[in-house]
Amino acid sequence: MNHPNLGSILLASTDPDRLRRWYAAALDPEENNDVGTYKALKFGATLVFIDTRADVSDKNPEPGRVILNFEVDDARAVVARMDALGVTWLAELEDRDGSLFATAIDPDGNYVQVIQLSDAAHAAM
Template sequence: MAALGSLLLSSTKPDRLRDFYATAFSPKVERTPGDGPGYDVLDFDGFYVMIDTRDDIGDTNPEPGRVLLNFDVEDARSTVDSLNAAGATWLAELEDRDGSYFATAIDPDGNYVQIIQLSAEHRAQMERK
């Protein structure tokens, strides 16, 4: 069985994208070594988001609903504040769904970023399945 361990986000402005995620979520950030342009690695507790640049992409994601970055958070309201500080715009404001909280922000490249704070009851239901 394979384990999903990382995701590559390509951007025409990788430093801006790195700064957005670093401000919003405070991951450990490392720059790859070497003489070339390199790329940034954001460590989200063992899941890695690599931010790189490419010359075959546009400035914004034309189909942002195709892949959403889901972040499980402990305090959705605080995370909304951090995303606002990072300059996020909102596709869907924070919503309480039977004790669980969901919101969808848009990063500077137009990617959708969903935050999820599941209630203890919802987590228990998932674990029973």
């Protein structure tokens, strides 16, 4: 039996162009393309679609419900790029047993984690 693949995530926003620009600037996706009528940001094997929906508000009222985790090779460099954009941090960069974690808040109030796992953490997985 084949197992499902999480190929994409949809982030709904009242201002999808602004949010898409933020993710592109903050996290430097592999690709920043149009896919049919949709615009997609490609992060590894996962596409992030950002589109408008009538059933969402300007700010996420429960940002801890779903957190986007971006595993990076150099968390300090990514955090510095995000700092240059004026990102608001829920949790600044910290070392947790050799792995680095930081949690930013995107313009819609969603939580976005930057993670650089240690070699030991990778080996334990």
